[in-house]
Amino acid sequence: MKHFYQFQQRLVLFISLGLLLSLLASSFMKCNALEDSTDISDARDFVSNYKNQTGLSRKLLLSPDIGDGSKRIGEECSKDDIVVFQGSTVPLPNGVPAFTVEILNACASDCSVAEIHVSCGWFSSVRLVNPRVFRRLSYDDCLVNDGQPLAPGQTLSFQYANSFSYPLSVSSVSCF
Template identity: 55%
Template sequence: MAVDPDRMGDGECSKDYIVVYQAPTAPLVNGIPTYTVQVLNTCLGQGCGGAGGGIAAVHLRCGWFSSARLVNPKVFRRLGFDDCLVNDGRPIPAGGAVSFQYANTYPYRLSVSSVSCTPPKFP
């Protein structure tokens, strides 16, 4: 995965600034594997979340996502096939992250499908 070294540039909001990391964690007591997911807003420019703005309505491709461990639906939930919503649609601020854990026999391939830009709020 390539990360834009000039992400402090003009800060145009884009789904390319949302990065999804996933790693295995300790299994449940019944042996079902668990995974920790972090969804990060790597954009640090002015148009990416400074002063109350952010990248919002982050949707991930997620297949038929389900989990043997309860995932807070305000953090991550499946809306339909291959469409999961992050952070209840609220903005992820510049440099911010949302994380959660799930349990399933195999990891899901999670990738960003769409985002919406929330402009910064100025007094």
């Protein structure tokens, strides 16, 4: 009887280890597939799994060996430094399509971007969107992050639900 319990414990251990390894392998394969892909929709699918979070991304700088090291890539910021990703996500229980939006400050130098305004048409959502994260001020003018700065590499995300997705594009920013 003692051997039977030892066998059961080892079996549970091996099954748990196998599940863990298969989970790690699938995560590794998904990351590799994303790195190998040049299709932006793959990146959108990858980032659309996150809900209302902020995070940091890598920023690439020139090597300090080039020149005196004081110059960074792109000293001035512009609205092109803000990247908006949008992708569909799981619909609401009543069947209304839902979408995830990721807004990234992709500025390669040390620039914070504030007062980010987005062209958004008559943006509205069945699902509540935190107005400090994203809100419509007037027709075709939405404000991001309550006008507060997004640091370099910082990402802001939210989800909304409507019968169709709204085309979102950055219309103006202020640089700091």
